[in-house]
Amino acid sequence: MSAADDLDTITERWSALQEAAGTRPTTSWPPAMGIARLLDDDERQALAEERADTDPDAPGPRPTPVNVDVLDVMTTIETGLVTTADWLASRVQRPVVTSATGRGWGDELHRQVVLLAAKDAADPRRWHFTGQRDAPASAEWLALRVRATPGPFRALDEGEHQAVARVAAMGAEMIRRTLGEARRTEAVPEPCPAPCGGQLVVEGGDGEPPVVRCEDCGRTWTEASSGAA
Template sequence: MSPTAAHLRTIALHWTDLTDALASTGTTTWPPAGRMSDYLSALDEADEELAEAARWQAAYSRAFLDRDPAQLGATRPPLRIAILDTMRTVEAALTATADQVASVVQRSPMTAAPRGWPAADRARRDQLARADSADPRRWRYSGRRTAPHSALWLLARAEGRPGPFRPLPDGERRLIANVAAEAAERVERALDITGRTAMVARPCPDCEGRIEMHGGAGADPVARCTECGHIWSSQVRAVA
């Protein structure tokens, strides 16, 4: 499977997951805001590390997770704004790309028969013209313009599947590849289904080296000093 096909399939397959995630709780901020800094702060007092992490988690739960909706004060919005932004951005990009590609490769529908044709030939030609115009493989500039439909339509064009289309030019092939890669990366980042790496601003408390944090794909973040090799996480104190 080509990278473009994999990216477009990722979008189509995970769109329902994005829809489900809209109303769910949680965060996909990366690096996790405040979380790793709590772990690293606890390292300054090794005996307090686990207790500090527990206190932080308890405070977070009291402040946000256990809040009664009837209480005064800020509450979480009904929808996860980051997920909604991702869905809007990806859908707009895919439909615009499909519009562009269709304008280049989609053949115009067959016309109806001229009046002068014999009745039998005219009826057959008109039937073919109606079928050609209604061909479900055609891209429509109105109506069903969702991200999954756009992704699968672009996938069919990239793979050269048959239909009322001319061959896909190199320029449009590159356009599909670039948009698909960016859109799939946004979907994966929003759903936290891919591993990621980020540098932590705070230096290593032991050697002043740079700390690299790894996480994503549902895993708890783990920080590692790139100089001395020390590792920190919510479960591991410090490993040389």
């Protein structure tokens, strides 16, 4: 995907990320898939208390649903985008037109210059270092810059374009993973139960059923079956 596409993904999926942040996590990654560790008595008790605490009929005040992991992802993405927009604007955004005032000039030409300066400062295409500086606003502004949309800017050079592309790709990938839209692979600490004793990896996280695969013998396991594929 292009940098502009990645930035569009961030803008379009940000509200879904906000919704996900307002709920408690219901799944974990990687999935246990029959290779789950045994819980000790303290862990079982903690899980039982958590289930009771989320029961709407249980006594006592209800905790505010929140997914801290999603909030951390949002903070990381937003910080990267806003910082990149600040950096890029300092390089490619033309300084605001200025006009001397307070000298008693009243001719029409001077009034036009003052009006031009005011309009240039208020140009909504400009990136402002104060005010609305969230992830969607910065992603949208950066997308316009990589698309070379006209405005008080010079064109991006190759280095600037690549810098924006890296931040955009990171943010879009983090969103896809967080929302379960990107498949990923992670090593499993237990060895393959087959004679090869090879490295196991679990693949999933994109909404499709997860699969455990041995990188040595190639055997696979799914949650639907206990035998090898």
